[in-house]
Amino acid sequence: MVNLKIKRSLFALGLVSVPGIALATIIGSKHDLSTSNTPAVGGTEEVCVFCHTPHGSDTSAPAPLWNKVLPTAASFTTYDALGTATLDGQINLTEGGISLACLSCHDGTAAMDLVLNAPTVTQGVYRYDVNGANLSTGVTMASFAPAPVPVLEKDLRNDHPVGVQYAGGGLNWAPIQAGNNVIDSANDKQFVDPIWDNNRLWIGDVGTPNGVIGDEGLPLYKGATLGPMVECATCHNPHKTDNGSFLRRSNAASALCRACHLK
Ligand code: HEC
Ligand code: HEC
Ligand code: HEC
Ligand code: HEC
Numbered sequence: 001m002v003n004l005k006i007k008r009s010l011f012a013l014g015l016v017s018v019p020g021i022a023l024a025t026i027i028g029s030k031h032d033l034s035t036s037n038t039p040a041v042g043g044t045e046e047v048c049v050f051c052h053t054p055h056g057s058d059t060s061a062p063a064p065l066w067n068k069v070l071p072t073a074a075s076f077t078t079y080d081a082l083g084t085a086t087l088d089g090q091i092n093l094t095e096g097g098i099s100l101a102c103l104s105c106h107d108g109t110a111a112m113d114l115v116l117n118a119p120t121v122t123q124g125v126y127r128y129d130v131n132g133a134n135l136s137t138g139v140t141m142a143s144f145a146p147a148p149v150p151v152l153e154k155d156l157r158n159d160h161p162v163g164v165q166y167a168g169g170g171l172n173w174a175p176i177q178a179g180n181n182v183i184d185s186a187n188d189k190q191f192v193d194p195i196w197d198n199n200r201l202w203i204g205d206v207g208t209p210n211g212v213i214g215d216e217g218l219p220l221y222k223g224a225t226l227g228p229m230v231e232c233a234t235c236h237n238p239h240k241t242d243n244g245s246f247l248r249r250s251n252a253a254s255a256l257c258r259a260c261h262l263k
Contacts, residue, residue, distance in 0.1 A: 062097030088168030096221035096229030108153030
């Protein structure tokens with residue numbers, strides 16, 4: 001651990017290269033909206049604040065210390081609206097929840113500056129409530145360029161299903177957590193079995209690839225009644241850049257797709 005830390009600081013100083021240790025960080029990525037980055041939303045040198053706040057977060061949000069105004073699930077057209085005969089799992093954007101956190105920027109309408117608690121100011125100065133109403137008195141956040149992100153927008157029919165039950169549904173969280181991992185027998189074995197490890201349910205190897213627990217694993221999210229769910233953050237980690245497109249693992253030879261689908 002000490003060696004790793006020394007190597008990392010030498011690496012940061014540009015003194016050595018460390019093969020196999022990926023320093024995948026959000027800094028400088030497309031999720032770095034600070035003034036130093038391009039394209040910047042600007043208004044602040046902070047990076048995390050566009051998604052997280054240390055105080056005044058939305059406690060009902062599906063992601064920790066969430067600083068964004070969430071869109072409503074009902075404002076999206078989901079994959080099941082296609083009526084595909086082969087789709088088995090139910091789709092519900094609020095049960096697993098996390099996708100709505102991504103969609104609080106990726107719905108094609110949300111302004112990047114719409115945060116609950118803006119940086120470096122006292123709560124209540126530059127501040128919006130959870131419904132997006134501006135609580136500021138006579139002050140706007142005009143220094144934040146508000147341009148919405150053009151992908152994915154409100155119509156999710158042309159996107160891989162999210163907020164969708166894993167393995168066609170019918171799975172209960174507790175037995176899987178208890179180690180009874182054979183889960184897809186009823187469905188003609190279409191999906192890889194999940195693994196309970198490190199307090200989360202994963203598809204694929206967890207371990208410590210790149211020195212980080214679960215770095216290449218794909219987490220499933222707990223639906224309140226629908227069991228394990230596939231969400232945006234199952235395939236993507238919004239802080240991780242070493243695979244491109246914030247993917248949790250490389251999709252070379254479609255390895256990401258085949259982590260779940262037995263094809
Ligand atoms: C673009 C949005 C976004 C930005 C910017 C962002 N995060 Fe996150 N963060 C998320 C989401 C979404 C989750 C929930 C992920 C999940 O549940 O799998 C999360 C989860 C976390 C977690 C808990 C889970 C974990 O991965 O350890 C920590 C800690 C965290 N973020 C810290 C940070 C810090 C520190 C920064 C700034 C350097 C930052 N985040 C910037 C979106 C963001
Ligand atoms: C604070 C707003 C914000 C949130 C929240 C957010 N994103 Fe993004 N995301 C952006 C912006 C801005 C871009 C860059 C868009 C562009 O280049 O046009 C981006 C780009 C991306 C890209 C493309 C990366 C690339 O290299 O081309 C992916 C993938 C992505 N986001 C996934 C996610 C996922 C998954 C979540 C939730 C875990 C999430 N984002 C949450 C703002 C956000
Ligand atoms: C089943 C896995 C999976 C899920 C779930 C998923 N994505 Fe992706 N996403 C990918 C892959 C793989 C790519 C890379 C595609 C490429 O390189 O062309 C990608 C690319 C993207 C991009 C870059 C633009 C593009 O179209 O290539 C954005 C933005 C994005 N995803 C956002 C999201 C958001 C937001 C969600 C949830 C609503 C989500 N993704 C759910 C696998 C997934
Ligand atoms: C985390 C697991 C996971 C990953 C990774 C994943 N999928 Fe899926 N995929 C699912 C689930 C669950 C469904 C919903 C299946 C159902 O309920 O019938 C699904 C649905 C689909 C469907 C639609 C099936 C239908 O009947 O309409 C296609 C096609 C598909 N995935 C292709 C892909 C491709 C291509 C990739 C890689 C880019 C990928 N998947 C990555 C879990 C995953």
